[in-house]
Amino acid sequence: MSNVATARSISRTLPDVERTPTLTERRKAATQLEIAKAAAVRFAEHGADQVTAESIAAAAGVSLRTFYRYFRTKEDAVGPLLAVGAVTWQAALAASAPGDPTAVFPELIARVLTPVDDAEREALRWTHGLLRTAADDPALQTVWHRVNHDSETRLRAIIAELAGDGADPFEVRLLAAAATDAIRLGLEQWAAGDEDPDGSAGVPAALAGRAFAQLSSGISLGA
């Protein structure tokens, strides 16, 4: 397998077929997460540009060179913690029935922002922390933007695929943006407050759901 940094986006590539990841792959994924968490706590503590790539690498127990094999830039290190949700819900969307997917979005959005176990609660807590740090850290905002842009781009391809050739490309663009923004704005508003830092009270899901309803109400994929 080619190394992680060559993937076209920050997040891991979607597997072509459903297969059990090999041991080495799981090790790599674990290392990647290890680095990501090490980076996140240090960024939160000192601000992203006061933290050296070397210190992150050291904390994660890898060499500097290896760090840069996992991530293109220092800031990208926290990418997986921010992108983990997007990959899964988009995979579910891609597997859904052909046709206008607008109707299935609310459910998928609610699902990805409502944690059902400890792992998902922890993931949302990382997101919450990172977004709070990013609020006054331009370097981290850049990562957040890239994650969202990657998400929007992937989403556009998926929607176009589902909707078929008849769909107006601009309408597809609008829908992809509306869905991505709904999640982004919901998460940002949630992170700006102090309540429900692990999402178990449903705050991010509720905000994002409302946002999607309002942003998408004027959009319809013509045939």
Place this chain on the structure above:
Amino acid sequence: MSNVATARSISRTLPDVERTPTLTERRKAATQLEIAKAAAVRFAEHGADQVTAESIAAAAGVSLRTFYRYFRTKEDAVGPLLAVGAVTWQAALAASAPGDPTAVFPELIARVLTPVDDAEREALRWTHGLLRTAADDPALQTVWHRVNHDSETRLRAIIAELAGDGADPFEVRLLAAAATDAIRLGLEQWAAGDEDPDGSAGVPAALAGRAFAQLSSGISLGA
């Protein structure tokens, strides 16, 4: 006057009061534009990360050190070319009557994307070129995202100010995002095609206007 790079965003700060800029200030603005254009043509030719900051500085006739006094990073150099429109239409919005500004958006959006003289046509041509370059250049995409994010952030403040204390903060957030996205998506779709590279046929204005109508139809600033 403090130098340009200390401004909180890529674009120049909005003047507190209406005043004629002094000679030195106009010189600085001219130099900034000079650097921006030099950067834009080089980025388009070789790709952003094949161009050194030094070569941009040399082309613009300033030292490397001075280059970094005008821009925080190499990529930011093209920021003014992308942000010039946003600053002006937001200034107009800020000067409009208090209350729900939703109704005035379509006019302002049409105005900023419809060139009325050679200067504005040239500005749109720069935007067109940069967005086409950015399509397959991650480093430039980052600048574009930052410009849009800065725009959305400023817009949120302006809308909150106009709407007063009664407005729902999340609704304000949605409206700011809808307007910013409408312009962004309109410009991106326009730049993806080959027609109307200076916007005089009204393509970007039409696309963005349509986008705003659709994205904002479900939003209303409650009192």
Place this chain on the structure above:
DNA sequence: GACATGATGACACGTTGTGCCAAACAGGCG
């Protein structure tokens, strides 16, 4: 156990971005 494949670490190197100081410059004021 030998072998291929791919991950890791160490080193060198060009580039980025900043702190610091000295020279050039502009704009009042006596």
Place this chain on the structure above:
DNA sequence: CGCCTGTTTGGCACAACGTGTCATCATGTC
């Protein structure tokens, strides 16, 4: 005019970033 003051600029040094390259080491296969 000459002086003074504050600002812009350039040169230098330097830490950090990110990449190419190669040797080393682990994993899984035959």
